[in-house]
Amino acid sequence: xxxxxxxxxxxxxxxxxxxxxxxxxxxxxxxxxxxxxxxxxxxxxxxxxxxxxxxxxxxxxxxxxxxxxxxxxxxxxxxxxxxxxxxxxxxxxxxxxxxxxxxxxxxxxxxxxxxxxxxxxxxxxxxxxxxxxxxxxxxxxxxxxxxxxxxxxxxxxxxxxxxxxxxxxxxxxxxxxxxxxxxxxxxxxxxxxxxxxxxxxxxxxxxxxxxxxxxxxxxxxxxxxxxxxxxxxxxxxxxxxxxx
Amino acid sequence: xxxxxxxxxxxxxxxxxxxxxxxxxxxxxxxxxxxxxxxxxxxxxxxxxxxxxxxxxxxxxxxxxxxxxxxxxxxxxxxxxxxxxxxxxxxxxxxxxxxxxxxxxxxxxxxxxxxxxxxxxxxxxxxxxxxxxxxxxxxxxxxxxxxxxxxxxxxxxxxxxxxxxxxxxxxxxxxxxxxxxxxxxxxxxxxxxxxxxxxxxxxxxxxxxxxxxxxxxxxxxxxxxxxxxxxxxxxxxxxxxxxx
DNA sequence: CGCTGCGTTGAGACTACTCAATATCCGTGG
DNA sequence: CCACGGATATTGAGTAGTCTCAACGCAGCG
Numbered sequence: 001x002x003x004x005x006x007x008x009x010x011x012x013x014x015x016x017x018x019x020x021x022x023x024x025x026x027x028x029x030x031x032x033x034x035x036x037x038x039x040x041x042x043x044x045x046x047x048x049x050x051x052x053x054x055x056x057x058x059x060x061x062x063x064x065x066x067x068x069x070x071x072x073x074x075x076x077x078x079x080x081x082x083x084x085x086x087x088x089x090x091x092x093x094x095x096x097x098x099x100x101x102x103x104x105x106x107x108x109x110x111x112x113x114x115x116x117x118x119x120x121x122x123x124x125x126x127x128x129x130x131x132x133x134x135x136x137x138x139x140x141x142x143x144x145x146x147x148x149x150x151x152x153x154x155x156x157x158x159x160x161x162x163x164x165x166x167x168x169x170x171x172x173x174x175x176x177x178x179x180x181x182x183x184x185x186x187x188x189x190x191x192x193x194x195x196x197x198x199x200x201x202x203x204x205x206x207x208x209x210x211x212x213x214x215x216x217x218x219x220x221x222x223x224x225x226x227x228x229x230x231x232x233x234x235x236x237x238x239x240x241x242x243x244x
Numbered sequence: 245x246x247x248x249x250x251x252x253x254x255x256x257x258x259x260x261x262x263x264x265x266x267x268x269x270x271x272x273x274x275x276x277x278x279x280x281x282x283x284x285x286x287x288x289x290x291x292x293x294x295x296x297x298x299x300x301x302x303x304x305x306x307x308x309x310x311x312x313x314x315x316x317x318x319x320x321x322x323x324x325x326x327x328x329x330x331x332x333x334x335x336x337x338x339x340x341x342x343x344x345x346x347x348x349x350x351x352x353x354x355x356x357x358x359x360x361x362x363x364x365x366x367x368x369x370x371x372x373x374x375x376x377x378x379x380x381x382x383x384x385x386x387x388x389x390x391x392x393x394x395x396x397x398x399x400x401x402x403x404x405x406x407x408x409x410x411x412x413x414x415x416x417x418x419x420x421x422x423x424x425x426x427x428x429x430x431x432x433x434x435x436x437x438x439x440x441x442x443x444x445x446x447x448x449x450x451x452x453x454x455x456x457x458x459x460x461x462x463x464x465x466x467x468x469x470x471x472x473x474x475x476x477x478x479x480x481x482x483x484x485x486x487x488x
Numbered sequence: 489c490g491c492t493g494c495g496t497t498g499a500g501a502c503t504a505c506t507c508a509a510t511a512t513c514c515g516t517g518g
Numbered sequence: 519c520c521a522c523g524g525a526t527a528t529t530g531a532g533t534a535g536t537c538t539c540a541a542c543g544c545a546g547c548g
Contacts, residue, residue, distance in 0.1 A: 047479075048479065066386075068389070068393060073393070074393045088381065091375040091378055092379075092482060093260075097385060119367055127335050130370075130374045131336065133377070133378060133381065134336050134377060136381065137380065142310075144387055144388050147436060148318045148435070149318045149436060150312070150316075183526060185527095192391060193392075193504070194504070196504085196529090197503085197504050197505070199527065199528065199529090200529095203528085235338055236340035238337055238338070427494065427495090429494080429495095437537090438536070438538075439495090441536055443495065
């Protein structure tokens with residue numbers, strides 16, 4: 001599939017393993033079937049669904065979330081172009097969470113049947129797809145550490161360090177700046193804190209000139225300060241070379 | 245390898261996918277090489293290690309954890325017999341967390357080289373190994389929801405529901421009872437709360453006759469009450485039939 | 489039989505929460 | 519081009535949940 005978003009996906013993989021052959025890359029691309037466009041704030045996948053396709057995000061922002069009966073919502077993952085939002089629905093039987101768009105998204109479908117065929121014939125590709133779900137899990141561990149043991153300020157700093165590195169990888173962030181479409185209360189649902197408290201944390205980061213966020217645009221004004229607050233160690237993102 | 249712990253592993257896999265052939269089962273067993281014994285409170289794997297083996301837990305309790313510079317520790321996973329404690333170290337390059345024993349443990353080593361060979365020749369086995377790391381991730385998501393959105397009581401109840409189901413699977417829990425070797429402050433490090441507060445939560449569960457925990461022995465005295473408090477839905481454990 | 493680790497209790501402090509009001513931004517239609 | 523409505527961000531005030539510190543009891547173990 002000829003499509004810039006797909007190139008980002010391949011590039012992301014290569015940043016984790018540069019021994020991918022041209023044949024293997026072709027096989028990976030061949031996994032994708034049609035393209036769909038999804039408006040903002042729509043569920044792409046719902047809890048308890050049995051999927052027959054996985055979804056590769058080519059453009060836009062999406063997130064995984066779990067809702068409790070009384071409406072409390074925890075966002076358990078954030079996705080940017082080049083990410084599979086639900087590759088795990090291939091080996092897994094039933095979705096244990098939902099996936100929704102935050103912005104209009106362009107998505108490529110990966111039929112499970114094609115994934116089955118490709119992973120059987122190309123073990124190296126299989127391992128790379130597995131790896132990509134393991135990086136999701138490593139991110140999840142950091143979020144858990146943040147929620148459990150970091151203060152709201154440290155945790156927020158850590159999230160923005162992570163997002164910067166991930167976006168820089170895809171060419172969607174540079175010089176400390178990137179477009180960030182979530183609302184404060186959506187970020188609060190990532191962090192497991194209230195929207196009011198999130199707001200106060202952002203004021204703190206802004207007043208110390210560490211990070212500013214105005215009108216869907218984030219600017220990291222002091223990377224060293226931010227990583228120090230966050231105690232950020234990008235090992236978990238499993239990259240060869242770390243930007244900055 | 246002839247060893248009861250290995251049977252539990254195979255049984256756990258079969259509870260997720262009962263189409264495993266005898267040949268595939270043999271291949272899976274062949275992945276294991278030597279057995280090691282590890283005393284309590286030892287690191288099996290350390291953050292930043294590059295592993296050449298994964299570790300299958302046959303006997304004992306272990307956990308994954310991440311430590312911050314000032315000593316705050318978050319436990320990011322708990323493991324019982326039949327669990328791989330670090331299967332993800334096969335596709336992943338570098339460990340982003342450590343793994344330690346809580347009790348003396350018997351462990352079977354799975355050389356990555358053997359995993360590479362078996363997953364290449366047996367795609368179905370590869371998918372099942374992948375699946376097992378995805379279940380770890382699903383558990384992680386529930387822990388994140390617990391830490392972020394559930395109250396300490398709900399979260400604690402949820403953890404014990406989860407442990408009961410997982411242990412029941414391995415024959416290590418029945419009639420609401422199981423041996424549980426962690427200290428209260430270790431549980432607190434799982435939940436992301438203080439040991440003092442954990443203690444008060446246990447008193448609450450005990451006084452309502454929901455769950456009692458005395459001397460390394462847990463007894464769930466009212467499963468319905470516990471699952472109601474926890475809002476427990478075992479879908480994420482990806483089982484065919486759920487005990488109880 | 490005295491450590492030592494673990495569990496329990498109390499008190500006071502603090503982080504983060506809820507509720508509620510107000511301000512600001514942005515898109516839309518008049 | 520401006521007025522309006524709705525969503526988002528900000529502020530204030532009071533509160534609930536959880537934390538820290540510190541002391542004490544108890545049990546197992548050397």
